[in-house]
Amino acid sequence: MQELDTGLEAQPGFISAHMVAERAGVSRSAVSRAFTPGASIAPETRKKVMQAAAELGYQVNDLARGLLANRSRxxxxxxxxxxxxxxxxxxxxxxxxxxxxxxxxxxxxxxxxxxxxxxxxxxxxxxxxxxxxxxxxxxxxxxxxxxxxxxxxxxxxxxxxxxxxxxxxDNARAAQIAVEVFVARGLRKLGLIISAVGSPNLIEREEAFVAAAAKQGIKVRTQAAGYTDYDGGQAAASLLLGTGDTVEAVFCVNDLMAFGLMDYARDVLNLSIPEDLSVIGFDGIPEARWGAYRLTTFHQDxxxxxxxxxxxxxxxxxxxxxxxxxxxxxxxxxxxxxxxxxxxxx
CATH class of the missing domain: 3.40.50.2300 (Response regulator)
Known part of the structure; x- marks a missing residue:
């Protein structure tokens, strides 16, 4: 079996298969066979190749082998x-x-x-x-x-x-659970914060939450923002919570938007979480554990x-x-x- 000559091994600092072959006193094809699982090679020859490779610090050129096999790793x-x-x-x-x-x-x-x-x-x-x-x-x-x-x-x-x-x-199951958690606590004035990104995950969460709430006889107030990030959460919160209409609980399609919502609710509207407003996020990023948020969230491991x-x-x-x-x-x-x-x- 021949190893593809790409010129890569000629670069300064790279130990080539040819150098290993010379040190071991074998052919270059023997070096290739020694590093190819299942290839036919005498045990003594393989031992010589491996010893020479270890002494020189040789590493197999996987890029060259990938080109030979028409597939890389x-x-x-x-x-x-x-x-x-x-x-x-x-x-x-x-x-x-x-x-x-x-x-x-x-x-x-x-x-x-x-x-x-x-x-x-x-x-x-x-x-x-x-x-x-x-x-x-x-x-x-x-x-x-x-x-x-x-x-x-x-x-x-x-x-x-x-x-x-x-x-x-399973976005649908998560959204259903979010509704059940809110309703079990007597919270029926529900809000939903989404973004305009429109990815399949976010759309699934939105549609499933609205549908689950509808089965409970609840109409969700939905508010979209431009991006699914902290600033988007703040912007959506200002529109959802700043109208004077009471919202008791909000499901946010990700944790970053939930953080923006929570900070806006506390810092701008002087609302207490969770006494005045309950919040559930999605993703379970490490910041959700921080004392500033202590966010209840669906964890994607x-x-x-x-x-x-x-x-x-x-x-x-x-x-x-x-x-x-x-x-x-x-x-x-x-x-x-x-x-x-x-x-x-x-």
């Missing part, structure tokens, strides 16, 4: 909001798991537009990435078709459409999500022609101090 992580707290945790956890698996994670930040996500995926295909994982954005049918034509696994997170393998949180992504990736590579894999993860509600307790109801 790169796994692309496509994300439109990598700086947000939840996405940062998700990327860190998933990257650790991929490295443990022997893969090389590559983060490609994009905008939320379809063209930008498609361009990122095309780049990964050119580099023969073994898979693309879309952590945010809206992959189009053409992107899915492109992946299928090239035989590359495509896993999307937080989506529901048919086609690629996808993993999502990044380790559980990462393990599930790896599981789906392994299943897909083991059976490329299997039907699309759909995995739904629960997000348990973590109670803290932003929701009125049951025992305090009068």
């Amino acid at each position: 790169l796994v692309g992580l496509v994300a439109s909001d990598p700086a947000s707290p939840f996405r940062t945790q998700q990327i860190a956890a998933l990257s650790r798991r991929l490295v443990e698996r022997g893969s090389v994670p590559v983060l490609i930040p994009t905008g939320s537009g379809e063209d930008q996500v498609k361009a990122a995926h095309s780049t990964l295909l050119r580099y023969r990435a073994e898979a693309t994982i879309v952590l945010s954005g809206m992959p189009s049918s053409s992107l899915v078709e492109l992946a299928q034509r090239n035989g590359q696994p495509l896993i999307v997170v937080g989506r529901t459409e048919h086609g690629p393998d996808h993993i999502r949180v 990044e380790e559980i999500l990462s393990n599930e992504i790896i599981k789906v990736l392994d299943q897909r590579q083991a059976d490329p022609k299997a039907p699309p894999i759909v995995s739904v993860i629960e997000a348990p509600l973590v109670y803290r101090g932003s929701v009125r307790s049951l025992k305090s109801d009068g």
